[in-house]
Amino acid sequence: MSRHFDQAKGLAENHDPQTHDFVFNQTMMRIKDPQRSLKFYSEVMGMTLVKRLDFPEMKFTLYFMAALSPEQRQQWSTDHDERITQTFSRPAMLELTHNWGDEDKEDVDFHSGNSEPKGFGHIGFAVPDLEAACKRFEQHRVEFQKRPQDGNMKGIAFIKDPDGYWIEIFTPEKLPKLLSEHL
Template identity: 65%
Template sequence: MSRHFETAPGLCEARDTATNAYVFNQTMLRIKDPERTLDFYTRVLGMTLVKKLPFPKMEFTLYFLAAIPDSQLEQWSKDDGERLAQTFGRPAMLELTYNWGDKDKAEVNYHNGNSEPKGFGHIGFAVPDLAAACARFDSLGVTYVKRPEDGKMNNIAFIQDPDGYWIEIFSPENLEQGLSEHLGSDQDQR
């Protein structure tokens, strides 16, 4: 029996048991202005800053954010050392990196990966109700790359953070219906 739920060329079937406790912990984005970007992720997307790590000798600061329901906030330690371990042991953290002084440098802009040369694409947020989330984003003046009604896939939206990074917004319950008309087999892509 395969350890994978799907098939694709290149999959390794024999998992090294040394990797059993590995946790995908973080995605890092470089930011130009911590104040505006932290406001966006904490106000617009409801994330919680769980750890801030300044590195004065190297002149940068790391901000670690997580999507934590209010009911789970008490599970996070007030002790800095314990919270550091929690931060680096939890899945799906967003790490924002601010290089000191970038805020004041007009020439500093970060490539979001969606224009040439393409690379990094987006991060994603699952929401319970896509229409309600988009109505809220509209009321907050959020910049859209794609609204749900635009294009061929009407079950997802893409918004942008202050640095231009794309964020996919979707409702998990509605994905199958919206994707099914666009999905084909691996044979279709040859």
């Protein structure tokens, strides 16, 4: 019996026991201006800054953002070392990296990966109600790359963060029907 839930060429069937406790922890994205990015991810996307790490010798700061419910926020320690352990143990966080002084440099711009040469494409957020989420994004004057009614894949949206990174927005319960129309 396969260890995978689906099939694709190149998959390994061996599941090395040494990897059983590996956790996909973070996706790092460089940001130009921490004030505008932190405002976007905390206010617009509802994320929580769980840990900030400043590296004065190397002149950069890391901001670890997580999507936490109010109940989950209560489970985080106030102890510095314990918070670091929690930060690097939790799945699916954003690591926003700011190199000091970038906010003042006009020539600093980041590649979203969606133009040539293509690479990184987007991060994704599941929302309970796509239409309500999009109305909220409009109220916050968020730039849309694609609205739910646009393009070939109706029912999903793409917005942009302050640095131009794409964020896919979708409602999981609507995806089976949506995807079956294109498979």
